[in-house]
Amino acid sequence: MSIKIAKEIVMDKEEMRNAFCSVLMELAENNKDIIVLDADLMGAMGTRAFQKKYPEQTVNCGIQEANMIGVAAGLSAVGKIPFAHTFAPFATRRVCDQVFMSAAYARNNVKIVGSDPGITASLNGGTHMPFEDMGIMRGLPELTVLEPTDITMLKWMIKEMAATYGVQYMRLVRKNCMKVYEEGSTFEMGKAVQLCDGTDVTIIASGYCVAEAYKAASLLKEAGVSARVLNMFCWKPIDQEAILKAAEETGAIVTAENHNVINGLGSAVAEVLVKNRPTPVEMIGVQDEFGEVGPVDYLSERFKLNASYIVEAAKKVIARKA
Amino acid sequence: MLSENKVKELKKFSKQIQIETVKMIASLGVGHLGGSLSIADALAVLYGEQMKYDPKNPKWAGRDWFICSKGHAGPAVYSALALKQFFPMSELKTLNRPGTKLPSHCDRLKTPGIDMTTGSLGQGSSTAAGIALAHKMNHMDNRIYLMLGDGEIDEGQVWEMALFTGTQKLTNLIAFVDCNKLQLDGPTCEICDVGNVAQKFEDFGWYAQSVDGHDVVAINEAIEKAKAQHEKPSMIVLNTEKAHGWTMFANKIGSHSTTISADQLEDALREMNAAMKSIEEGK
Numbered sequence: 001m002s003i004k005i006a007k008e009i010v011m012d013k014e015e016m017r018n019a020f021c022s023v024l025m026e027l028a029e030n031n032k033d034i035i036v037l038d039a040d041l042m043g044a045m046g047t048r049a050f051q052k053k054y055p056e057q058t059v060n061c062g063i064q065e066a067n068m069i070g071v072a073a074g075l076s077a078v079g080k081i082p083f084a085h086t087f088a089p090f091a092t093r094r095v096c097d098q099v100f101m102s103a104a105y106a107r108n109n110v111k112i113v114g115s116d117p118g119i120t121a122s123l124n125g126g127t128h129m130p131f132e133d134m135g136i137m138r139g140l141p142e143l144t145v146l147e148p149t150d151i152t153m154l155k156w157m158i159k160e161m162a163a164t165y166g167v168q169y170m171r172l173v174r175k176n177c178m179k180v181y182e183e184g185s186t187f188e189m190g191k192a193v194q195l196c197d198g199t200d201v202t203i204i205a206s207g208y209c210v211a212e213a214y215k216a217a218s219l220l221k222e223a224g225v226s227a228r229v230l231n232m233f234c235w236k237p238i239d240q241e242a243i244l245k246a247a248e249e250t251g252a253i254v255t256a257e258n259h260n261v262i263n264g265l266g267s268a269v270a271e272v273l274v275k276n277r278p279t280p281v282e283m284i285g286v287q288d289e290f291g292e293v294g295p296v297d298y299l300s301e302r303f304k305l306n307a308s309y310i311v312e313a314a315k316k317v318i319a320r321k322a
Numbered sequence: 323m324l325s326e327n328k329v330k331e332l333k334k335f336s337k338q339i340q341i342e343t344v345k346m347i348a349s350l351g352v353g354h355l356g357g358s359l360s361i362a363d364a365l366a367v368l369y370g371e372q373m374k375y376d377p378k379n380p381k382w383a384g385r386d387w388f389i390c391s392k393g394h395a396g397p398a399v400y401s402a403l404a405l406k407q408f409f410p411m412s413e414l415k416t417l418n419r420p421g422t423k424l425p426s427h428c429d430r431l432k433t434p435g436i437d438m439t440t441g442s443l444g445q446g447s448s449t450a451a452g453i454a455l456a457h458k459m460n461h462m463d464n465r466i467y468l469m470l471g472d473g474e475i476d477e478g479q480v481w482e483m484a485l486f487t488g489t490q491k492l493t494n495l496i497a498f499v500d501c502n503k504l505q506l507d508g509p510t511c512e513i514c515d516v517g518n519v520a521q522k523f524e525d526f527g528w529y530a531q532s533v534d535g536h537d538v539v540a541i542n543e544a545i546e547k548a549k550a551q552h553e554k555p556s557m558i559v560l561n562t563e564k565a566h567g568w569t570m571f572a573n574k575i576g577s578h579s580t581t582i583s584a585d586q587l588e589d590a591l592r593e594m595n596a597a598m599k600s601i602e603e604g605k
Contacts, residue, residue: 035459056459062489067448067482074452077430077438078460082452097442098479102449106439107431 088114129291135263391446473505488527535560
């Protein structure tokens with residue numbers, strides 16, 4: 001792992017979907033077994049360029065997600081490396097049983113990509129706003145459950161998924177993300193990334209909340225609080241070592257996720273702590289509610305996911321230290 | 323055209339599959355009897371005549387694939403595989419015992435010769451489509467055979483697959499629906515009436531045929547016709563009887579999953595051995 005944090009964390013001009021498509025094209029160039037599957041959302045996901053260049057390696061199943069997961073599993077049984085995409089709610093809750101049996105239980109090699117995680121579903125609203133996708137996938141044995149933070153991490157992650165046999169679920173923002181890592185940064189699967197060190201509290205964040213957590217850490221610094229920030233991009237297998245080290249060295253944890261705290265990152269971190277080193281935790285995330293329509297900044301405030309709430313949670317959890 | 327001897331051999335093979343199926347279920351005392359017995363004749367044609375496979379190398383890349391989407395019919399498939407030496411016959415008595423290679427539903431990781439894990443109904447249809455598609459992509463001419471149940475086709479996923487496969491023109495896929503007309507809770511026509519199965523698949527862009535699912539000659543001919551056309555995926559509707567070959571359970575609603583006592587086993591073997599003798603004598 002070799003990380004370089006962006007000098008200034010601002011919105012990347014490039015969209016995640018463009019990077020997604022270009023990395024897949026790069027992989028397909030040298031590997032005829034890379035297959036892109038979609039359920040009639042290639043236009044939305046920006047994979048038309050892939051389809052145009054590699055029509056023989058593209059399968060648009062139509063609006064039939066269950067069949068798509070099964071087809072992907074079958075393709076993999078003959079040695080293909082399928083990446084199956086649809087919106088995150090349909091890539092998880094709609095096809096939970098297909099992912100369980102055809103992909104995971106049968107030990108096939110299927111890469112599942114669910115787009116528009118949590119509040120980034122924005123104008124598609126509550127029906128399309130998954131706060132449960134990672135939790136559903138986390139409950140299936142042997143799955144790797146991933147949330148890339150920005151384009152730099154996404155590019156690394158796609159290559160890692162292609163090279164690693166097994167079922168991985170990746171939730172993916174389609175449009176723009178805050179750029180957190182400079183190009184050339186490298187990561188390690190299952191290892192949390194430390195963005196900054198601290199001694200009073202550790203903020204364990206993922207996806208949308210990483211940039212918010214980083215911002216919260218600097219706000220806390222101004223208030224005289226030293227916060228460590230960990231980016232837990234891999235929810236499963238989770239980096240127990242980093243969590244326990246944080247508990248030992250800072251004695252208080254805040255989790256921050258664009259997801260229901262039930263079954264989410266908050267739950268995953270708490271599971272590690274209660275089994276090994278009980279530590280006060282505050283959970284920033286969706287508090288068991290459905291989503292709704294709105295722009296991302298509205299929803300971030302509505303579900304209390306932004307830096308100001310992380311700061312409050314940090315202060316609260318520090319006060320709870322024994 | 324099958325020779326007279328071949329026909330006799332296939333009929334005997336089918337009867338052996340039935341006998342071993344009943345014995346293995348009886349050895350545990352309970353199991354999925356009805357839907358296992360109803361596909362014995364199709365299995366006999368597949369493993370006795372049509373399919374390319376190597377029991378010593380079950381994952382041979384040149385093989386034809388068989389996906390039993392009605393995964394609970396595992397016992398019949400296991401019988402066929404054991405009779406064709408994929409594993410020792412003695413394994414059959416381990417059905418559903420702790421640590422067995424022969425679980426209730428087909429598992430590609432546990433049983434030599436099982437090509438795909440099935441059990442959650444409908445899902446074998448899509449995995450079979452994916453397997454067929456991968457072979458097409460690789461320009462390989464292997465055949466992919468898929469066995470569906472008529473109760474199973476209540477599942478919407480089967481019709482997603484039908485639409486997809488018809489559109490993709492996966493001519494290397496030959497699917498069957500075992501129309502034994504009974505599902506767990508009763509007659510299929512009362513629970514979820516699918517109507518004319520062959521017609522429906524034809525409407526989905528398939529080449530569909532309907533045959534007597536207990537006539538090995540008819541099944542074989544249908545497969546030959548399916549192979550001879552190069553435009554569409556193939557559906558062969560097998561008109562069958564649930565728990566075929568055992569009068570005590572045949573066409574009975576409770577035959578889907580049932581207990582089998584020692585006395586009942588004796589009854590089954592008496593009837594099936596007599597049938598075997600008739601086949602051998604050419605009656």
